[in-house]
Amino acid sequence: MAAGSSASAPRIRSMLYVPGDDDRKLAKVDSSPADAVVLDLEDSVAPERRAVARDKVRAFLDARPRASRSLQLWVRINALDDAALVDLAAVVGGDPDGIVLPKVDGPDDVTRLEHCLDALEVREGLEGGSIVICAVATETPDAVLRLPEYASARFTRLAALNWGAEDLSAAVGAATNVDEHGRWTLTYRWARSAVLLAAKAAGVQALDTVHVDFRDLDGLAAATRESALEGFTGRVAIHPDQVEPINRVFTPSAEDIALAESIVAAFEQASGPTGTIGIDGVMYDIPHLKRARRLLASLG
Ligand code: COA
Ligand code: MG
Numbered sequence: 160m161a162a163g164s165s166a167s168a169p170r171i172r173s174m175l176y177v178p179g180d181d182d183r184k185l186a187k188v189d190s191s192p193a194d195a196v197v198l199d200l201e202d203s204v205a206p207e208r209r210a211v212a213r214d215k216v217r218a219f220l221d222a223r224p225r226a227s228r229s230l231q232l233w234v235r236i237n238a239l240d241d242a243a244l245v246d247l248a249a250v251v252g253g254d255p256d257g258i259v260l261p262k263v264d265g266p267d268d269v270t271r272l273e274h275c276l277d278a279l280e281v282r283e284g285l286e287g288g289s290i291v292i293c294a295v296a297t298e299t300p301d302a303v304l305r306l307p308e309y310a311s312a313r314f315t316r317l318a319a320l321n322w323g324a325e326d327l328s329a330a331v332g333a334a335t336n337v338d339e340h341g342r343w344t345l346t347y348r349w350a351r352s353a354v355l356l357a358a359k360a361a362g363v364q365a366l367d368t369v370h371v372d373f374r375d376l377d378g379l380a381a382a383t384r385e386s387a388l389e390g391f392t393g394r395v396a397i398h399p400d401q402v403e404p405i406n407r408v409f410t411p412s413a414e415d416i417a418l419a420e421s422i423v424a425a426f427e428q429a430s431g432p433t434g435t436i437g438i439d440g441v442m443y444d445i446p447h448l449k450r451a452r453r454l455l456a457s458l459g
Pocket of ligand 2: 202323325326
């Protein structure tokens, strides 16, 4: 369990995408409450604008040396069989905190990116292993079928898995990915669950996909509460208004923290080794203790 990865990155509750060629949106990044911003070189940028976007993203990173950053600055590159290498050659010198790799076909693609980063970090004089990776792990049918392999793969830089439904539905030729009630159809629910499990098996952060209706903040909050209850640890945002509701859901409340502290304290103060305790008439056992410890550890 949890043996697949050795990379750790600061916790990401919200990861806001910003098209890399859009000055107005880039200007909003510094004041964003997002934990991480993804400067996008892929599908939010028209192919003929990629060169412009690379220059802007590199300049953006150069102007914000890592030690001065108040939030993590990631870059989404293009797929490995597309313009990934050109993107990497352009942006790694700006010392991004992480790279989002889209359209992976499986864990081997993550390993390929790790090797590219090994070389580029040397070229740029950066600390080895300092740039971590988030793989978008469901965008091709191969990728979905190979998700269980993350449990046994060994990585040096993988820090998070994310999933996406839009590219997968295009790849399988589906007319839609939701039913008449707006819920994911089975293929996408299955892919989503498999990513959650793959992330847990690999010991990395599990980030839920985008809520595309960016004016529907109530729907976003409700869906994100479900994500958190299921075990996702953060979520992608595409609009600044989505960041606060996402952060709120993934920030433990004062009551959650107080309960976790009292569970841990009760186990520690028990007269001898025990697997179960009672607090205010409620029974707590080892899974509750683990959850309480995990919550307290996530506070940093
Ligand atoms: N990051 C930073 N700023 C953003 C932003 C983002 N992702 N999305 C919107 N803004 C800014 C807008 O520029 C606008 O500011 P301005 O009036 O000073 O220009 C303000 O926030 C309000 O935006 P709004 O008018 O509500 O939305 P919009 O119509 O301008 O943009 C989208 C809507 C969906 C096009 C835009 O949110 C977007 O580009 N999102 C990112 C898409 C993306 O990266 N997709 C790939 C990952 S799935
Ligand atoms: Mg995509």
